[in-house]
Amino acid sequence: MKTNQTKNILAAVFALLMLASTAFAADPLPSWNDGATKQGIIAFVGKVTKDDSPDFAPVPERIATFDNDGTLWAEQPMYFQLLFALDRVKALAPQHPEWKTKEPFASLLKGDVKGALAGGEPAIFQIVMTTHAGMTTAEFDKIVTDWITTAKHPKTKRLYTEMVYQPMLELLAYLRANGFKTYIVSGGGIEFMRPWMEKVYGIPPEQVIGSSIKTQFTMQNGRPVLMRLPGIDFIDDKSGKPVGINKFIGRRPIFAFGNSDGDQQMLEWTAGGRGLRFMGLVHHTDAEREWAYDRKSSIGRLDKALDEATAKGWTVVDMKKDWKTIFPK
Amino acid sequence: MKTNQTKNILAAVFALLMLASTAFAADPLPSWNDGATKQGIIAFVGKVTKDDSPDFAPVPERIATFDNDGTLWAEQPMYFQLLFALDRVKALAPQHPEWKTKEPFASLLKGDVKGALAGGEPAIFQIVMTTHAGMTTAEFDKIVTDWITTAKHPKTKRLYTEMVYQPMLELLAYLRANGFKTYIVSGGGIEFMRPWMEKVYGIPPEQVIGSSIKTQFTMQNGRPVLMRLPGIDFIDDKSGKPVGINKFIGRRPIFAFGNSDGDQQMLEWTAGGRGLRFMGLVHHTDAEREWAYDRKSSIGRLDKALDEATAKGWTVVDMKKDWKTIFPK
Numbered sequence: 001m002k003t004n005q006t007k008n009i010l011a012a013v014f015a016l017l018m019l020a021s022t023a024f025a026a027d028p029l030p031s032w033n034d035g036a037t038k039q040g041i042i043a044f045v046g047k048v049t050k051d052d053s054p055d056f057a058p059v060p061e062r063i064a065t066f067d068n069d070g071t072l073w074a075e076q077p078m079y080f081q082l083l084f085a086l087d088r089v090k091a092l093a094p095q096h097p098e099w100k101t102k103e104p105f106a107s108l109l110k111g112d113v114k115g116a117l118a119g120g121e122p123a124i125f126q127i128v129m130t131t132h133a134g135m136t137t138a139e140f141d142k143i144v145t146d147w148i149t150t151a152k153h154p155k156t157k158r159l160y161t162e163m164v165y166q167p168m169l170e171l172l173a174y175l176r177a178n179g180f181k182t183y184i185v186s187g188g189g190i191e192f193m194r195p196w197m198e199k200v201y202g203i204p205p206e207q208v209i210g211s212s213i214k215t216q217f218t219m220q221n222g223r224p225v226l227m228r229l230p231g232i233d234f235i236d237d238k239s240g241k242p243v244g245i246n247k248f249i250g251r252r253p254i255f256a257f258g259n260s261d262g263d264q265q266m267l268e269w270t271a272g273g274r275g276l277r278f279m280g281l282v283h284h285t286d287a288e289r290e291w292a293y294d295r296k297s298s299i300g301r302l303d304k305a306l307d308e309a310t311a312k313g314w315t316v317v318d319m320k321k322d323w324k325t326i327f328p329k
Numbered sequence: 330m331k332t333n334q335t336k337n338i339l340a341a342v343f344a345l346l347m348l349a350s351t352a353f354a355a356d357p358l359p360s361w362n363d364g365a366t367k368q369g370i371i372a373f374v375g376k377v378t379k380d381d382s383p384d385f386a387p388v389p390e391r392i393a394t395f396d397n398d399g400t401l402w403a404e405q406p407m408y409f410q411l412l413f414a415l416d417r418v419k420a421l422a423p424q425h426p427e428w429k430t431k432e433p434f435a436s437l438l439k440g441d442v443k444g445a446l447a448g449g450e451p452a453i454f455q456i457v458m459t460t461h462a463g464m465t466t467a468e469f470d471k472i473v474t475d476w477i478t479t480a481k482h483p484k485t486k487r488l489y490t491e492m493v494y495q496p497m498l499e500l501l502a503y504l505r506a507n508g509f510k511t512y513i514v515s516g517g518g519i520e521f522m523r524p525w526m527e528k529v530y531g532i533p534p535e536q537v538i539g540s541s542i543k544t545q546f547t548m549q550n551g552r553p554v555l556m557r558l559p560g561i562d563f564i565d566d567k568s569g570k571p572v573g574i575n576k577f578i579g580r581r582p583i584f585a586f587g588n589s590d591g592d593q594q595m596l597e598w599t600a601g602g603r604g605l606r607f608m609g610l611v612h613h614t615d616a617e618r619e620w621a622y623d624r625k626s627s628i629g630r631l632d633k634a635l636d637e638a639t640a641k642g643w644t645v646v647d648m649k650k651d652w653k654t655i656f657p658k
Binding site: 191206212217223246269 | 466544
């Protein structure tokens with residue numbers, strides 16, 4: 001009996017130690033500097049996960065949505081998917097001798113990206129469709145996987161997946177450890193993102209929402225394939241983001257993070273629900289370690305959403321001040 | 330030391346008992362009669378979940394997709410969502426005096442459903458859009474919830490949610506207990522299904538894929554809403570099913586169940602992947618306990634898919650023979 005009692009006491013002590021080690025666990029956001037932003041995030045998560053809190057949210061309601069470009073990885077000097085498309089134009093050029101004299105390809109192949117994009121949206125549409133359609137989904141998956149594991153950023157010479165933000169990786173993991181389901185809600189192409197996001201962000205394909213082109217089910221040599229067609233299916237940007245969230249998830253997020261005016265409606269939709277909500281914006285303020293841009297940038301413009309965030313008290317991350325490190329080491 | 334040893338042995342025995350109780354658990358499919366169909370399902374699940382099996386599938390790949398109408402719940406004398414639309418026409422009629430002389434509404438309001446549907450697809454389109462669009466997503470959610478918890482089936486006088494198939498409820502639970510993520514992939518309206526499926530099938534909104542009409546993000550009295558618009562967004566039927574699966578899940582199922590030609594392409598897409606796959610069809614053969622129909626039915630026609638199932642050895646459930654009970658008691 002004595003031995004049993006001792007054992008029981010030891011077991012209880014062990015259980016308490018386990019509890020304590022959870023409660024006083026190592027800082028879950030080590031790459032965030034101490035301050036109002038970090039404390040605000042931790043306070044929010046504490047409130048919605050404590051089951052005797054008036055702000056408690058049951059696990060199924062803990063939906064967190066994140067923009068990608070400029071929120072989870074960098075987006076300068078232009079969206080990385082556009083750099084992918086430009087690389088694809090170069091790779092495909094030998095099969096298209098006519099591109100030598102046909103815009104926007106002719107300018108692109110001479111290295112004149114600005115000239116190519118001078119054609120505006122029709123030029124971009126043509127570049128995207130030429131490089132993203134006309135193959136099966138499996139073929140496109142392989143093209144993206146090959147590119148993302150080898151292509152280097154023109155300025156930093158790092159892999160694009162090494163230009164994700166370390167503080168945001170920690171935030172994703174912290175939310176998941178607290179019962180949140182983390183989603184991507186990006187203007188980027190859904191099939192451009194899915195092949196690598198599970199490995200890089202821990203977000204599985206079924207939690208990646210993005211823009212898409214049409215696909216068609218067809219038989220190819222007796223095997224079923226999905227062909228990627230040169231037509232827009234869905235634009236997951238601006239007011240398309242709440243539409244995409246409702247379509248894919250069917251629940252309203254209680255936590256959302258973006259960085260540009262393209263995320264404004266997602267944050268409004270998140271804020272419009274009942275109960276405690278968290279709306280966050282990454283403000284690019286660090287010209288030295290990353291880039292500094294906001295109201296006047298053509299990529300990732302943050303203007304109206306910044307005004308609304310200020311007016312409504314949404315969280316605005318000051319990258320320079322709030323982030324100890326930017327990219328993973 | 331002696332006491333410790335005894336304790337260790339007891340712990341080991343206890344662990345073995347736990348294992349044994351799992352291995353020889355009560356029949357996971359008690360409403361299925363013993364036979365090739367039931368044994369085939371259990372054998373499949375055993376093979377893909379045993380990690381030393383050559384057919385092992387890691388948990389994230391265990392995607393199972395189910396049609397709804399005729400696969401998880403009944404669909405006679407017509408799709409239940411159509412019965413919902415007819416009920417809505419009656420409910421809305423006082424606000425539309427012009428319907429008294431306007432088809433297809435005039436016939437409907439006289440109780441002449443056949444006459445109303447004689448107008449074919451344009452008539453159905455008009456009925457669906459009139460009853461499914463023109464309100465916010467939150468308003469439509471409430472309309473569906475009110476209907477599904479009160480409306481009764483014209484023949485059985487049961488709630489529609491009491492006309493789900495007990496054997497399939499057990500199959501859903503059995504798959505989930507074995508690490509599968511269960512999805513709905515239905516031609517039915519996604520927002521008609523989401524309000525009640527979590528409670529009835531244990532399938533959360535984000536795992537319900539269906540047909541949809543367009544929605545638009547807008548501000549209503551200063552609050553963001555999604556308005557349901559009278560236009561088709563996506564038809565999740567026939568070759569739309571693999572398209573929907575790829576769009577929403579981004580992975581190919583290893584297990585799929587349907588009951589009609591509308592599910593044929595979903596089963597082909599499932600069969601087309603590498604590794605062991607399970608393709609199943611519910612064949613409605615029980616005129617006494619449910620309904621008997623297949624090749625000539627206008628609702629849930631099973632003709633070409635039945636031929637393909639026979640040719641390729643897919644599982645065909647003979648409802649009369651394979652199911653001990655049909656509806657929950």
